[in-house]
Each structure stands twice: as structure tokens, then as C-alpha cells.
Amino acid sequence: MxxxxxxxxxxxxxxxxxxxxxxxxxxxxxxxxxxxxxxxxxxxxxxxxxxxxxxxxxxxxxxxxxxxxxxxxxxxxxxxxxxxxxxxxxxxxxxxxxxxxxPLVSKVHVEAQRHFDAGREIVLIGHGGHPEVVGTMGQLPDGAVRLIETVEDAQAFQPRDPANVAFVTQTTLSVDDTADIVAALRARFPDIAAPHKEDICYATTNRQDAVKAIAARAEVLLVIGSANSSNSVRLAEVGRRAGARAYLIDDASVLEPRWVEGARTVGVTAGASAPEVLVQGVIDKLAAAFDVTVEEVDTAQETVTFKLPRAVAG
The missing domain is CATH 3.40.50.11270 (Rossmann fold)
Structure with a gap:
């Protein structure tokens, strides 16, 4: 053998x-x-x-x-x-x-309402049809929010009053892609009202930063998450942009060993909705085929917790 x-x-x-x-x-x-x-x-x-x-x-x-x-x-x-x-x-x-x-999505809802109450025309940067986007647009009357998905959309957007525009964003977007769209909006509307604090959530940002750190050193990146998970899809995109061959997988059962053949270093991460047990399953499958050494690359500490609703908190 x-x-x-x-x-x-x-x-x-x-x-x-x-x-x-x-x-x-x-x-x-x-x-x-x-x-x-x-x-x-x-x-x-x-x-x-x-x-x-x-x-x-x-x-x-x-x-x-x-x-x-x-x-x-x-x-x-x-x-x-x-x-x-x-x-x-x-x-x-x-x-x-x-x-x-x-609660971080609810914060975007509050921001959108605040802009609407102030009489501003609202731009939502996000992906059409995603439930978070449907929910955010549904906080306000039909037509009150304009969806912007790309830099091209931002360049084509024609507000009623260019001096009275605001933007909010979906919480699970690519940080880099969103920055490009925001830059395009600010170039056209220098006075555009921005969120008090970044709408893209801390967890999305932290997970993308962690992927950038490992993808720069890895030939292959395995992202554990479902195909309808926006933040997981974004992690794979970030990995590819950083130079790794990235695969989005639900779990170890769909991991093809040939993806890793010839590689010396593989990055592994999981989207914000993927359980840790799935990560261990992928490592175990790799360890069955290779002599694996695991190195944890820590780029941020997360201490955020959110309270449960009173009805189920006891």
C-alpha cells in the first residue's frame, strides 16, 4: 500500500x-x-x-x-x-x-423606514428574489425602494431628485462587489445618505476576510453550505477571486477526491448557516484519502449574541 x-x-x-x-x-x-x-x-x-x-x-x-x-x-x-x-x-x-x-436584518428595515419618513428615494443593493430583499422591500409601499444589483444598475439609476437619495444593502453580499456599487452611486450622487453602520453583517464580513486569508495560500477551497445560501455562494466567489479553485458543497458526501488531487494545501470554511459537524465530516473524508495536517487560521473573534423573543426565552 x-x-x-x-x-x-x-x-x-x-x-x-x-x-x-x-x-x-x-x-x-x-x-x-x-x-x-x-x-x-x-x-x-x-x-x-x-x-x-x-x-x-x-x-x-x-x-x-x-x-x-x-x-x-x-x-x-x-x-x-x-x-x-x-x-x-x-x-x-x-x-x-x-x-x-x-436583528441585523431588522436594523436595515429600520434604516429604510427612517429614510422613507425623511422623504428620500431609497436604493437597496441586493439580489432580486432573495427572501431578505423581498422582506426589506416589503417594509415600504410598492415603488418606494429601487433594487440595484450591479454597477451597471447603479450607473443607469435615474432618481426623481439626485440630491435626495439613500441606500441600504442586503446583509449577506460580497463586501468587495458592494463597495464597487456604492462607489458608483457616490460618484453620481455625492450627497447620497449611507447607513449609520455598515449593513453587510459582521459575520459575512468576517467569513469573507477569513476566506481571503486561506485562499491566498491554498490551491483548492471547499465551502460548506447550501446552494441557496447567499453568504455561502459569496464565500466561494471570494475564494475564486483570491486565486483558489473553489467548490460549494452541502457536505462530505459530494466531495470528489479528484478535486484535491495534486494539491498540497486545501482551504475549508463553512457558510453562516452550516453546522460545524459538516466541517468535521469534510476533514474526516480528506483524512481518509490523505495524510492530513489541520491548521486553523484565525482572523477575528466573534462574541456577538442576540436575545431570544420573550415567548421562548424562559
Whole structure:
């Protein structure tokens, strides 16, 4: 038997669950424990197949609309946020609902409302159709928010009053891509009102910085996360931009050893909605084929936590 080839695994830190994801999952778990199954969840609580399947096994029922929920069972709104019309409908039906919207997404909603109340025309930098974008645009009347997805969109945007424009952003975007769009807007509208604090969340920024640190040293980058997870997709893009061959994988079962053949150094990270157990599974699969040395590359410390809603906090 020939000796296994040596392989250095650079493990990005921070990686995996952020405070908003952790809070959202806990809300569903505690709702099931308190109220019994089924507990309905409007949209996937977070964008990770493994998390959704585990919660489904506990008694969560995932739906896309309140029309699919009975009046007499609890419903949880996902971490991505919902349009204002959704809690309004739930209140009208006297439903018990729990809002698992990430507090950092709620902050963007508050900013958008503040700009609207000040009479500004609002630009939202984000990806069309993503639930967070749908939720943010749904905080205000139709037509109050203009979606900008690219630098070209920013250059083509024609506001009613160029001196009275504001922007907010989706929280899970590429930091670098967003900076380019913001620069294009500022070049055209020097007085554009910006967020008090960066809208792209700390966890997205930290995970992208960690990927840049390891991708610069690795031939291959493995990003653990689901294909509908915006922040996970962005991590793969950041890795490719830094020069690594990047693969987005749900778990170790889809990892192809040929992707790593000939590589001496592989980076591993996980999107903000991917459980740590999936990271260990990927390392174990690599260790079965190679003589693996794991090096953790720590680029930031995260201490953020978010309070649970009072209904399930006890």
C-alpha cells in the first residue's frame, strides 16, 4: 500500500453559524419544545438543507405562505425577514407567531423606514428574489425602494431628485462587489445618505476576510453550505477571486477526491448557516484519502449574541 500524500488543511476561523442563525434555530427548537409539534415555519428558517431536515424531523413544517398555516398552530418567520404584510395578516388571523428575523436584518428595515419618513428615494443593493430583499422591500409601499444589483444598475439609476437619495444593502453580499456599487452611486450622487453602520453583517464580513486569508495560500477551497445560501455562494466567489479553485458543497458526501488531487494545501470554511459537524465530516473524508495536517487560521473573534423573543426565552 502506497503512503498517502501529505495535505495541509487550512481551516478558516470564523466559519459556520453566526449569532442570527443560532438564534433563529433556537427559536424553532424552543417553540416545538414549548408548544409541541407541528410548529410552522414560513420559508426555510435558514438556508441550509441539513438544518431544515433536522428541524423537520423534530416537528417543524416548512411553508412558503401563511395560507398554508392553520390559525391554531404557532408559526415562525425566518431569519431573512418578511414583508410587513405578513405579521399584519398573522395578527388579523390571531395567530401565535414568533419573528426569527436576524436583528441585523431588522436594523436595515429600520434604516429604510427612517429614510422613507425623511422623504428620500431609497436604493437597496441586493439580489432580486432573495427572501431578505423581498422582506426589506416589503417594509415600504410598492415603488418606494429601487433594487440595484450591479454597477451597471447603479450607473443607469435615474432618481426623481439626485440630491435626495439613500441606500441600504442586503446583509449577506460580497463586501468587495458592494463597495464597487456604492462607489458608483457616490460618484453620481455625492450627497447620497449611507447607513449609520455598515449593513453587510459582521459575520459575512468576517467569513469573507477569513476566506481571503486561506485562499491566498491554498490551491483548492471547499465551502460548506447550501446552494441557496447567499453568504455561502459569496464565500466561494471570494475564494475564486483570491486565486483558489473553489467548490460549494452541502457536505462530505459530494466531495470528489479528484478535486484535491495534486494539491498540497486545501482551504475549508463553512457558510453562516452550516453546522460545524459538516466541517468535521469534510476533514474526516480528506483524512481518509490523505495524510492530513489541520491548521486553523484565525482572523477575528466573534462574541456577538442576540436575545431570544420573550415567548421562548424562559
Amino acid at each position: 502506497s503512503p498517502r500524500a501529505p495535505l495541509t488543511v487550512l481551516l478558516a476561523s470564523p466559519r459556520g453559524f453566526c449569532a442570527g442563525v443560532d438564534r433563529a434555530i433556537q427559536i424553532v427548537e424552543r417553540a416545538i419544545a414549548k408548544y409541541g409539534a407541528p410548529v410552522y415555519v414560513r420559508h426555510e428558517i435558514v438556508h441550509n438543507r441539513h438544518v431544515v431536515e433536522r428541524l423537520r424531523a423534530l416537528g417543524a413544517v416548512f411553508v412558503e405562505d401563511l395560507d398554508e398555516c392553520p390559525d391554531d398552530r404557532p408559526v415562525v418567520f425566518s431569519a431573512h425577514g418578511v414583508p410587513k404584510s405578513v405579521p399584519a395578516e398573522a395578527k388579523a388571523r390571531r395567530m401565535l407567531f414568533l419573528d426569527a428575523t436576524c
